[in-house]
Amino acid sequence: MNYRKDIQILRGIAVLLVVCFHLGFPGFASGFLGVDVFFVISGYLMAVMYDPTKKADFFAKRAKRLLPAYFAVVLATLMLAAIMTTPNEYSQVSDQTVFATFFASNIGLWYENSYFDKSAFRPLLHLWSLGVEIQFYLLVPMLYWFFKKLKASYFLVAVASAVLCFVIVGLSPKTSFFWMPLRLWEFLAGYGVAKYLSNMRAHKGRAWTWLGAAAMLAIVSIPFFRVNGEALGFLRGHPGVVSVLISLATATALTFGLPARIEANPLATLLERLGGYSYSIYLAHFPVIVLFLYKPFNGTVIKAENNWQTVAMLALVVVVSTLLYALVERPFRLKVNLLGWCFAAATASLTLIPMGGFLQRAIYPANEMSVYQAWSDRSPYRCGKLMRIVDPKAISCDLTRGVPALHRRVLLVGNSHADAIKTVFAGVAASGGVGVSFVADNSPLMAGGLSPASVVKEAKSGGADTIVLHYASRTLGTDALRRVAEFARKDGIAVVLIKPVPVWPDLVPSLILRNMQGEPLPVLGIEDVQAQNVELQSALETTPSVKAFEVADAFCEPKCTLMDRNGKPLYFDSNHLTLTGSERLRPVFERVLDIRSSRSLP
Numbered sequence: 313m314n315y316r317k318d319i320q321i322l323r324g325i326a327v328l329l330v331v332c333f334h335l336g337f338p339g340f341a342s343g344f345l346g347v348d349v350f351f352v353i354s355g356y357l358m359a360v361m362y363d364p365t366k367k368a369d370f371f372a373k374r375a376k377r378l379l380p381a382y383f384a385v386v387l388a389t390l391m392l393a394a395i396m397t398t399p400n401e402y403s404q405v406s407d408q409t410v411f412a413t414f415f416a417s418n419i420g421l422w423y424e425n426s427y428f429d430k431s432a433f434r435p436l437l438h439l440w441s442l443g444v445e446i447q448f449y450l451l452v453p454m455l456y457w458f459f460k461k462l463k464a465s466y467f468l469v470a471v472a473s474a475v476l477c478f479v480i481v482g483l484s485p486k487t488s489f490f491w492m493p494l495r496l497w498e499f500l501a502g503y504g505v506a507k508y509l510s511n512m513r514a515h516k517g518r519a520w521t522w523l524g525a526a527a528m529l530a531i532v533s534i535p536f537f538r539v540n541g542e543a544l545g546f547l548r549g550h551p552g553v554v555s556v557l558i559s560l561a562t563a564t565a566l567t568f569g570l571p572a573r574i575e576a577n578p579l580a581t582l583l584e585r586l587g588g589y590s591y592s593i594y595l596a597h598f599p600v601i602v603l604f605l606y607k608p609f610n611g612t613v614i615k616a617e618n619n620w621q622t623v624a625m626l627a628l629v630v631v632v633s634t635l636l637y638a639l640v641e642r643p644f645r646l647k648v649n650l651l652g653w654c655f656a657a658a659t660a661s662l663t664l665i666p667m668g669g670f671l672q673r674a675i676y677p678a679n680e681m682s683v684y685q686a687w688s689d690r691s692p693y694r695c696g697k698l699m700r701i702v703d704p705k706a707i708s709c710d711l712t713r714g715v716p717a718l719h720r721r722v723l724l725v726g727n728s729h730a731d732a733i734k735t736v737f738a739g740v741a742a743s744g745g746v747g748v749s750f751v752a753d754n755s756p757l758m759a760g761g762l763s764p765a766s767v768v769k770e771a772k773s774g775g776a777d778t779i780v781l782h783y784a785s786r787t788l789g790t791d792a793l794r795r796v797a798e799f800a801r802k803d804g805i806a807v808v809l810i811k812p813v814p815v816w817p818d819l820v821p822s823l824i825l826r827n828m829q830g831e832p833l834p835v836l837g838i839e840d841v842q843a844q845n846v847e848l849q850s851a852l853e854t855t856p857s858v859k860a861f862e863v864a865d866a867f868c869e870p871k872c873t874l875m876d877r878n879g880k881p882l883y884f885d886s887n888h889l890t891l892t893g894s895e896r897l898r899p900v901f902e903r904v905l906d907i908r909s910s911r912s913l914p
Contacts, residue, residue: 318524318570319353320587321580322531322562326350327590328583329534331597331629334438335622336615342537344427347441348498348555349531352562354445355502358452367453374449375654380644381595381636382442383657386412389435389599390661394668398608399684400821401433402672406665408436411443413661418443422490425693428541430612431885432687435602437612438594440490447492448499459507466504473497474556478546485542485549495551501563509567521571527564528574534558544760592637597629604628609687609819609885679879680828686821686881689890691735695752707762707770711738711748721747722905723776725756725767728888729812730782733901736894737780740901749774757781757792764796772803780904781858782810784887785844790851797855808904809860810897812848813889814841814867820874820883836872838864861904866896 326346333343362370386409393405411420417439424432427440459466474497481488488494543549574580586593604625605613616622644653673681695709711734712718724730724737731754738748751770755761762770771779779800781788793809800807816823817834827833841864842849852860867873867882875881882893889897 316569317575317580317584318565319357320584321570321575322349322353322528322565323587323590324583324585325528325531326353327593328586330438330594334598334601334614335625339535342534342539342554344541344550345534345537345539345554345558348551348558349562350441351445351495351498352502352559353566354448355499355504356506356563356566357502358449358499359503359506362452362456364453364456370452371449375651376645378442378446378591379654379657381592381641382412382439383654383661384636384640385595385599386436386439386661387657387664389603390664390668392599392603393435394664394671396603396606397433399669399672399676399681400609400687401606402668403688404433405435406669408434408439409661409665412436412439413658415443415446418447418490418492422486426486426542427489430614432611433602433606434612435599437602438598444490444492444495448496451496455503466500466507470497470500470504473500477551481549481552482545485544488549488551489541498551498555498559501559502566505563505566520568522568524565524568524570525574527561527568528570530561531558531565589633589637592641593629593633596632596636600628600632601625608825609822680825682878682880683821683824686884686890689880689892690884690888691731691891694731694754695750706752707766708749708751708774711735711750712742712746715742715747717745718742718747719745721749721774721776722778722780723767723771723774724748724750724780724782726751726782727755727758727784727787729784732889733782733810733894733897735891736898737901740898741905744902744905746905749776757788757796764792764799767796768799768803768805771800771805776805778806778808780808780810783812785812785815786847788848788851790847790854793851793858794855797857801857807858809852809858810900810904811860811863812845813863813887813893814872815844815887816874816883817886819886820881824875824879824881833874836868838868838870838872841868841872861900863897863900866900 326349329340329343329346329349331343332340333346337343361373390405390409393402397405408417408420411417417436418441421427421434421437421440424434427437455469458469473493473495477488477494477497480494537554539550539552539554540548541550546552570580601614602612605616605621607613616625676684695706708723711724722741724734730750734748734750738750741748749770751762751767753762756767757764767779779796781793781796797807814836816836823833852858864872874883876892876896880892881890882896884890
């Protein structure tokens with residue numbers, strides 16, 4: 313294809329938006345929409361470049377263009393993580409590396425939390441979009457054949473992908489975000505321009521480039537759009553209505569091009585040059601930011617503490633991106649034996665993972681290793697990753713499915729704190745013949761979550777005789793507690809509340825490690841825990857029908873502890889229990905469920 317300066321300008325704008333978003337610059341909260349621009353451009357380019365008589369050449373060129381720099385970043389990030397991070401973070405990078413090696417980062421990240429969640433350490437988070445792109449490339453030959461055989465199929469596939477995307481964003485936003493089939497419509501927006509509107513640019517000539525200029529203005533205006541990447545629904549969520557507008561704007565710019573005056577502008581020339589480096593910039597910038605700001609147990613930190621850190625990160629991004637482009641991306645485009653090189657790089661990625669783990673186990677003593685494993689000492693998220701797809705309308709899931717001889721059932725309701733205890737709670741219940749259903753929503757009885765009436769309706773329809781509530785301090789409102797108690801009483805359903813667990817002033821694993829180095833642990837007593845729950849206690853006094861169970865005694869005697877007798881953390885952050893910590897609540901769960909046991913505290 314002929315060189316198009318306007319495409320490079322669009323790439324430059326898109327990568328600038330994404331980098332500014334990841335740097336946390338004010339006004340760029342919607343900068344992640346730059347990826348939508350990339351997707352439309354990729355769809356256009358694949359339609360132009362694909363020749364059905366030269367399939368091997370098509371894939372070879374794509375591999376030369378993408379894979380050398382891709383694997384260079386994956387390998388460099390893995391090796392730096394082995395040296396710079398603790399086993400807690402290194403194990404997370406290892407998992408990300410495995411998925412990245414098989415071009416499935418989007419799938420691996422979907423199994424975790426949303427793109428916008430920062431609780432996990434994810435320096436390879438940005439590779440999700442490369443996973444989506446490569447999966448699209450693999451579909452190009454089939455799509456080309458299908459669209460050629462049945463012309464209407466292009467429209468049908470594009471519309472089906474878009475409709476499915478917008479329906480699912482109302483159920484599981486991260487699924488619409490990460491899954492390639494639900495992003496296919498964006499690629500097809502560009503594909504359609506190349507295949508069905510290619511003559512329009514020639515016929516209309518430069519007279520219609522003002523439409524391209526208007527479209528580019530819409531793309532440049534992305535920072536002014538307000539998009540909530542975790543919101544439910546087509547109007548407020550992502551991908552949603554704003555993604556449609558940005559995709560149409562990009563397709564319009566690709567159709568009509570840009571006026572010569574704009575292309576000749578020095579700023580446009582700068583953006584064109586930035587577009588030439590955009591792939592290396594995109595690959596390099598996020599690991600540089602995350603590794604530069606790394607703090608143990610703090611997840612993915614992307615906000616600089618001061619301006620000097622921001623300047624230093626920008627300088628590093630420029631240097632690393634330039635080196636990646638000059639030493640890897642550009643030279644390897646001409647490399648002939650690329651297949652062998654990529655196989656070696658993929659093998660090296662998978663081989664270095666256990667080597668890095670062995671190195672860290674040799675460095676860190678056993679007592680520290682038990683602390684670093686706190687992040688993995690936890691339950692799977694809510695009802696499991698597939699539930700929203702297999703049964704998207706389900707409000708709750710059965711945590712005791714397959715357990716025989718259950719004589720009654722309860723419904724466990726709560727935010728992430730209920731999620732932290734659910735595995736041990738369900739185990740205790742099952743041992744006493746009690747079934748447990750668990751609300752899939754992560755914020756029931758809270759703003760935007762299930763209403764009190766919906767919670768009680770779910771309990772009744774599921775045959776539960778009791779609703780068990782468990783929340784973090786200061787998250788369950790008085791009105792919500794009162795209303796769920798009223799609705800439940802009308803239906804003859806009991807409501808009990810497991811009080812919040814003690815909250816520590818800092819990350820518990822970090823506190824334990826600093827204590828190993830001689831720093832005293834903070835002092836937290838029962839009176840402090842009571843102070844954390846003053847508002848809840850007041851709410852309970854106005855709802856006498858709700859029976860509350862204290863948990864402070866399981867952790868405080870009277871001073872609270874944050875690890876078990878073997879030094880294993882009871883929390884994986886400052887307030888969420890590990891499975892080890894949840895075990896301390898067994899006697900409380902037994903009282904809640906009216907089950908007798910003589911098990912002692914761990």
